[in-house]
Amino acid sequence: MSMFGFGKPQPSSAEKIAAAEQEMDLFTDMFNKLQQACMKKCVPKEYREGELNKGEGVCIDRCSSKFFDVQLKISELLQAEAAAKGATGGGFGIGGM
Amino acid sequence: MSMFGFGKPQPSSAEKIAAAEQEMDLFTDMFNKLQQACMKKCVPKEYREGELNKGEGVCIDRCSSKFFDVQLKISELLQAEAAAKGATGGGFGIGGM
Amino acid sequence: MSMFGFGKPQPSSAEKIAAAEQEMDLFTDMFNKLQQACMKKCVPKEYREGELNKGEGVCIDRCSSKFFDVQLKISELLQAEAAAKGATGGGFGIGGM
Amino acid sequence: MDGLTPTEQREFQSRxxxxxxxxxxxxxxxxxxxxxxxxIDDFTTKSLVQRETGCVTRCVKKFMAGSERIGQRFQExxxxxxxxPPPGQ
Amino acid sequence: MDGLTPTEQREFQSRxxxxxxxxxxxxxxxxxxxxxxxxIDDFTTKSLVQRETGCVTRCVKKFMAGSERIGQRFQExxxxxxxxPPPGQ
Amino acid sequence: MDGLTPTEQREFQSRxxxxxxxxxxxxxxxxxxxxxxxxIDDFTTKSLVQRETGCVTRCVKKFMAGSERIGQRFQExxxxxxxxPPPGQ
Structure with missing residues (x-):
């Protein structure tokens, strides 16, 4: 990390790397949450068979679709909240106390 | 951790940064645990209303207070345990096996 | 990871450090999962006594043993799966979509 | 965070x-x-039904209200x- | 990730x-x-019994099948x- | 961790x-x-009652005893x- 501390263009590319990493982290986190949520809702834990049966597959498709809707809805709500609080930034839990 | 502040400036400031980061991580972790614990104990998951009602608010206040007490109690117990084990350090789970 | 075996010692030792860190992380993660699983299965949450009683101790020993078996079984299944998919790598969840 | 060089301060802040x-x-x-x-507990449709959307909205509001209240207690x-002084010293 | 020097690209890739x-x-x-x-719910033995091994095998298969399906939806x-375009812009 | 320079070893150790x-x-x-x-399940008071303090003490003791035992099995x-040798090689 210390190797990025030298001329002009470099810090900006260190920032780019950090941003790309964070985006990847958010994707992974969201995928994990989605998987956890929809496996719990759609796949019983008895494991009497190794295949997904048709009902489970359809349930997973709908569950994923609703998960994306919830994600979008919540991001809209947070944006509206942030806008209502003005440009003061944060305003959430520990970050914005 | 504060005892490390005396050597040469370069390693010491890297140490300071690391210590400040760790403290911030512990705060965040504790806040998340507290929130998870007290939302679970005090706020039913039906979400028939968007406001915290009076009972929920009072419950959150008392729950937070008890959470801090538990945190303090456990840190005392761990310190007593460490003292009883003498200066051998660690002595817990994976770190001290 | 195997592609790093070529050039001067310095990048290779940074790689070594990273690999040692990752191994340590996996160990910690597995120990935590094991502890969580076997405390849940073997130790009731009432806490009427502070000692592990004999039954709980025996349960923990067997539970740990079965946990290692499951770990081994699953790693074999994943290896077989990877082999069946050929040298295309990945093939799992987000990494191999 | 005293005693940091400007470069270190920038690095710290960005972290x-x-x-x-x-x-x-x-x-x-x-x-x-x-x-x-x-x-969400109904998987007979692939889009949110009105009841679910309402529940999510209230869930977010209540979570934020609870989060704020807990945050106040935490800060206090x-x-x-x-x-x-820490106990026992 | 344009505009990275070769050294940075290697660093990025390795991360x-x-x-x-x-x-x-x-x-x-x-x-x-x-x-x-x-x-696993039987702690009268210290090795897996056949029923448990079978359950674990099916659990892994089903998890992978589910994971793949969810991954497809995620990618789509x-x-x-x-x-x-994002809504409201 | 052979082949590390002293600086790298210090860095490694501090990490x-x-x-x-x-x-x-x-x-x-x-x-x-x-x-x-x-x-903790009683929120009619804001301080721990004796029963709760006792439960927490036993919980910590039992957790540590269990943790130690599991740690021994893990090390073995x-x-x-x-x-x-790993199976199948």
């Missing part, structure tokens, strides 16, 4: 910003996971700990 | 590889935790979001 | 120390979360794996 961003993302994904789990307790 | 390895390990330990929790949704 | 501190903190916050969840298994 703190990344950390806050990470915390915000963690909070967001927890909120999505929690409100989804609490509000931090302040109190600062003004008080 | 991404470590991240993927970490994700794989996280997935592995979650899978072990989940299938253990779902399948990412693709769709790319081709669509 | 390991930070990691151990992080693990200790993670263990601490898990312990607080677990014992709070198991022992690691040692055993070292002395045994």
């Amino acid at each position: 703190m910003e990344r950390k806050q961003m990470k915390e915000f993302m963690g909070m967001f994904s927890n909120l999505v996971g929690h409100c989804f789990d609490s509000c 307790q931090q302040a109190q700990m600062m003004n008080q | 991404m590889e470590r991240k993927q390895m970490k994700e794989f390990m996280g997935m592995f330990s979650n899978l072990v935790g989940h299938c253990f929790d779902s399948c 949704q990412q693709a769709q979001m790319m081709n669509q | 390991m120390e930070r990691k151990q501190m992080k693990e200790f903190m993670g263990m601490f916050s898990n312990l607080v979360g677990h014992c709070f969840d198991s022992c 298994q690691q040692a055993q794996m070292m002395n045994q």
Whole structure:
């Protein structure tokens, strides 16, 4: 990390790397949450068979679709909240106390 | 951790940064645990209303207070345990096996 | 990871450090999962006594043993799966979509 | 954070910003996971029904209200700990 | 990731590889935790009984099938979001 | 960790120390979360009642006893794996 501390263009590319990493982290986190949520809702834990049966597959498709809707809805709500609080930034839990 | 502040400036400031980061991580972790614990104990998951009602608010206040007490109690117990084990350090789970 | 075996010692030792860190992380993660699983299965949450009683101790020993078996079984299944998919790598969840 | 060179201060600040961003993302994904789990139980449709949308909205509002209240208690307790010597010393 | 020097690109790539390895390990330990929790409930023996081994095998297969299906939906949704302006802009 | 320069060794050691501190903190916050969840269910008072304090004390003792026992099994298994070629090779 210390190797990025030298001329002009470099810090900006260190920032780019950090941003790309964070985006990847958010994707992974969201995928994990989605998987956890929809496996719990759609796949019983008895494991009497190794295949997904048709009902489970359809349930997973709908569950994923609703998960994306919830994600979008919540991001809209947070944006509206942030806008209502003005440009003061944060305003959430520990970050914005 | 504060005892490390005396050597040469370069390693010491890297140490300071690391210590400040760790403290911030512990705060965040504790806040998340507290929130998870007290939302679970005090706020039913039906979400028939968007406001915290009076009972929920009072419950959150008392729950937070008890959470801090538990945190303090456990840190005392761990310190007593460490003292009883003498200066051998660690002595817990994976770190001290 | 195997592609790093070529050039001067310095990048290779940074790689070594990273690999040692990752191994340590996996160990910690597995120990935590094991502890969580076997405390849940073997130790009731009432806490009427502070000692592990004999039954709980025996349960923990067997539970740990079965946990290692499951770990081994699953790693074999994943290896077989990877082999069946050929040298295309990945093939799992987000990494191999 | 005294005694840091300007370069170190910039580095520190940028790490703190990344950390806050990470915390915000963690909070967001927890909120999505929690409100989804609490509000969505009908998989006969592929889009949210009105009842579910309403539940999610209330879930977010209540979570934020609770989060704010817990945050106040947390801050008060931090302040109190600062003004008080640790026990047994 | 344009505008990176070759050294930076190597650094970036090696970090991404470590991240993927970490994700794989996280997935592995979650899978072990989940299938253990779902399948193992008999502590009168210290080795897996046949029923448990079978359950673990099916658990892994089903988890992978589910994971793949969810991954497809996830990718489709990412693709769709790319081709669509964000709402309200 | 052979072949490291002294500077690298120091860096490595300091990272390991930070990691151990992080693990200790993670263990601490898990312990607080677990014992709070198991022992505290009465919110008619704002201070711990005697029953709760006792429960927390036993919870910590039992957690540590269990942790130590599981740690022994974990170490034995690691040692055993070292002395045994992996299956199928």
